[in-house]
Amino acid sequence: MTTIAKTIVATGASSGLGFESVKQLLQQPQPYKFIIGAQDLQTTRAAYDKVQYNATTHSVSILPLDLTDLRTVKSFAQRTLENLNKDKLDILFLNAGMNKAAKGPGLKGSPWCEAYLVNHLSQHYLTQLLREKLSASHSRIVVVSSGLIRSVKEDDIEAFRSNLKADSGANGFAVYHASKFIQFLGAHWWRRQLGTSTTVLAVSPGFVVGTGLGRHLDFKPNLDNIPDKSTVEEGAKNLLRAFDQTNFPEDPEQIFLTSWGEWWSKDVYWLSLDKRLQDQWCPTKEDIEKEAGIAS
Secondary structure, eight states: OOOOOOEEESHHHHOOOHHHHHHHHSSSOOEEEEEEEEEHHHHHHHHTTTTTOOTTTOOOEEOOTTTTHHHHHHHHHHHHHHHHTTTTTOOEEEEEEOOOOOOOGGGGOSBHHHHHIIIIIIHHHHHHTTTHHHHHOOOEEEEEEEGGGGGGHHHHTHHHHHHTTTTHHHHHHHHHHHHHHHHHHHHHHHHHHHGGSSSEEEEESSSSSSSSSTOSSSOOOTTTTOOOOOOOHHHHHHHHHHOOOOOOOOOOOOOEETTTTTTOGGGGGGGOOOOHHHHTTOOOHHHHHHHHTTTO
């Protein structure tokens, strides 16, 4: 009997953890159909051409996507829906991430810094654009989060809006902490919005070295004394647990899957449960388009 292919739409799968996650799935007998958004199509295609996989079982489509330009997010969503046609969208894999200081003007006229666009706003907008398909498909949304969200304090939240603005001068770590926490607020918001029609969870790969996440930092951190650091291969395996996880907590707000395969208790991230904050940082599709000047 022929096994139906699972369809995965992915961001941040051109290199690092995302690429390795797709690569590992391409080695499995379960058929997969991948639709991958990439800024550099030629390099991404060349990378996947080097992966040994059964092309009669799996398919990999690479479409243009620049998460710093909301116009390309919109066109990527449109092309993705055309590609899917009547097929289900099984998993939306939101893996793109950036650690970069908020220096310089906003790209494409955006009032926001580049890392905030990549880590939250553009991927939130993509989810908005795919919303009907996600609901109809009873999809799973896998948000690649970070254990750093637990280090955010109440006093930090007031500075988010100013720090995440373009050219705010906020350093890379401040921007990364804030934008990843807001991304997690978004995971809660989508769980509330989509209800039982989808499964929404956040997952941590652990502290992974060699991903390129820190390539924009202006210093080289010392990683020698970090006992729990993981390789890219191990981090990808941690992420893939979220793809077929069936053992969910009874509490619907308990959505963070750790790198060791356990669910964090809510007291670890209680700040993110504030529905007012979730609503504040999860704008509607119309509001995003209006601010970006791309309203239909």
